[in-house]
Amino acid sequence: MDEQNRNLILATALSFLVILVWFWLFPPEEVQPPVEDASVATQNVDATLPTASGTETTTTTVAPSEDVVEAGRIDIETGKLLGSISLQGGRIDDLSLLGYQETIEEGSPTVKLLKPEGEREAYFAAYGWIGLDGLTAVPTPETLWSLESGETLTVDTPVTLVWDNGEGQTFRRTISVDEEFMFTVTQSVENNGADITARPYGLLRRYGEPSDLKNFFILHEGLVRMSDGELEETDYDDIVDYTENEGRIDVAEQGWIGWTDHYWMTTLIPDPGTGFRSETRYFANRDIYQAEAVLAPMTIAAGTTSEITTHLFAGAKEWDAIRAYEEEGVEGFLDSIDWGWFFFLTKPIFWLLHTLNVMIGNMGWAIIALTFVIKLIVLPLAYKSYVSMAKMKELQPEMEALKERVGEDRQAMQQGMMKLYKDNKVNPASGCLPILIQIPIFFSLYKVIFVTIELRHAPWIGWIKDLSAPDPSSIFNMFGLFPWDAPEPTSFMALIFIGILPILLGISMWLQQKLNPAPTDPTQKMIFAWMPWVFMFMLGGFASGLVIYWIANNVITFIQQYSIMRSVGAKPDIFGNIRDGFKRASKPDADDSKSKGK
Structure with missing residues (x-):
């Protein structure tokens, strides 16, 4: 078994392990059986x-x-x-x-x-x-x-x-x-x-x-x-x-x-x-x-x-x-x-969401507007990060060449990478900053969407009638075209009856990922390639309002990052990467023979 196939199997196994652990930690709600005998409530x-006094017995x-x-x-x-x-x-x-x-x-x-x-x-x-x-x-x-x-x-x-x-x-x-x-x-x-x-x-x-x-x-x-x-x-x-x-x-x-x-x-x-x-x-x-x-x-x-x-x-x-x-x-x-642990975030986030909903009159569009406002607030911090990531993207060919020169020598690879970063004044850690900022915001917004009554039974568009519930569309009802709901999802049924919003979430994460520099390690690269689709299933059972936020966040991040990369001279060829991906997928034998020849 060659290294590429071994990494693929490893990444696939890890992805499904993540899904299984997720459904174990956050299982679907169980339907409580009705109480058949209510007469016990009348017993003494x-x-x-x-x-008030401990000595009194009245x-x-x-x-x-x-x-x-x-x-x-x-x-x-x-x-x-x-x-x-x-x-x-x-x-x-x-x-x-x-x-x-x-x-x-x-x-x-x-x-x-x-x-x-x-x-x-x-x-x-x-x-x-x-x-x-x-x-x-x-x-x-x-x-x-x-x-x-x-x-x-x-x-x-x-x-x-x-x-x-x-x-x-x-x-x-x-x-x-x-x-x-x-x-x-x-x-x-x-x-x-x-x-x-x-x-x-x-x-x-x-x-x-x-x-x-x-x-x-x-x-x-x-x-x-x-x-x-x-x-x-x-x-x-x-x-x-x-x-x-x-x-x-x-x-x-x-x-x-x-x-x-x-x-x-x-x-x-x-x-x-x-x-x-x-x-x-x-x-x-x-x-x-x-x-x-x-x-x-x-x-x-x-x-x-x-x-x-x-x-x-x-x-x-x-x-x-x-x-x-x-x-x-x-x-x-x-x-x-x-309000949870991040009350200092959930309270102002809810106030802003509430205010936007009053102005717009639709909670779904209010969530999108809230996402835009949040992205605007963190843009100064994100700008430096996106510039750094653009430079790292430009260094990708040199990093690939370095890998070919040093082979399996990990120490030489690390030293070479650090020299590349230093010579080009790139800080790889700064690319993590937007993610670190988004984590508490993500959990705070999830908390807001989950606990506040303003999203209960709040409609958005078309088939989304309740933003506090998961997307009801699936292949079972032809993604909302037929007026019936999919069966109650279980841990594995959710992998089949995936809705439109989770699919859009996976696509938006995949597009955004194309702007980021790929890891040099083959295993890491394969895991990152699977991440959008793993998250698509993981978040498929979440409230629609949260998935809408995540889609909007990914789209706005993509536009920001693409624009900033172009402004600093980088030329990300997103659609070219997509075409190349389809070509490689359609000619696996040719790719395998090339890799074996190397």
Whole structure:
């Protein structure tokens, strides 16, 4: 076996190894099987809320009731929310997000964020009081409330619930909602008995992990909370392993706690300046995750009324809305969006992308415009690199001649190359600079495209209906000509059902590569020749928005590099190289005989 064939086999094996490792690290999402028996959600669970003092034993026991779905309800109707509040516990447990559908198909159901007990993946917000000194009868998430005022909860009409404990205390709960996703909950106690002490709380209870959990390293799903400026993101499996009180944090002034999904979030937010106990727990007997905001004890003197106000965010992680809440005083609320390690890049990149989308009106073209802006910003650094690469390209014939002279003497080859670089004032390392700059930008943009809701179900052109999803075209549907989708891709099926955008990506990388000096080592040369096509398959399952960025980046880089090379006197013959490549491919025997003659 000659050296050329051996290198070809080695490069092919390495390429497929890279693909296999990639699909092992980033496997396709598994479809979760439906839960056949939802009745387990109605079984009792001992979910207690301990008091502030470690010596006190008073608790509020929350035992789910089978009658919760049958209790009276108060409708919720706003421009963005539709649902209802259960009079049993006064729970906010039925909430759909208008404007967001589960899929892009016509008639797809609206996304349902909160669900009452008895339904699969029950998920709700509840409020209550912990009775301390002098108070034994308190409302719990099971208490049956009465409607005192209001009929339907809207932006303009709050509702008030009332409950009398029969021992001299009357509890009220007033709930209002704004035009976005923020509820305001005011709890009050009218005390007509002796002096009492009570501690208000709010909780978010989730039955099991969400079925659409991505379990992808680039995205956080699970607990998210802010505690006096410290952000914490904890996965569900880590919460399961918590020991007693491990999930407890005492917040002095500023904080919030809740559950975050890919695009949705529920968060308990005490008023700024209010201290509270932020706690998360897992109840293994019924697979329940719970986040709590337990406020400081309040003493209510006889004949007086005391109240406390907290807030509940329940909705989509829209950048504009969350930013507005942060500006109104919810400290660090923008960090509830998972910006990642490169937050110093992802935040400004998203701001620019958002601004361009508002101006252009199409997120796909906004991504291309963003790419152009980024390439313009890094052009001064890229210019020096492209000039260096142009000089190295011009030195290619001399390097080939040097290789023929020294043969297999690697030390002589290295010394000769260094002399060539020095005599021609070429720095080979400078050619890596644009790549090093692009790596964090690439990951930051990928993060933006993956986690921000603005790209969810955002169309571009023709067959690209969702920029957050992979290109749906393939040879199976004649690249979008037929109105059916390719089968669900698996690790190997993805190699067959490759879309138009990944193919364009491979071609753009191949063209750009033709401007760069080829490695002198045959193995490296062969690996570099395979790289565009390996990346074509690797990125084929990525979000279309990211592939569009990479194509645009390659095209703009090609134009920049070609223009700069021409400006410094280099004459890259791209199309000549392509013609020569086709000629060599069509006459393998002649090439082999030449190589053997040498």
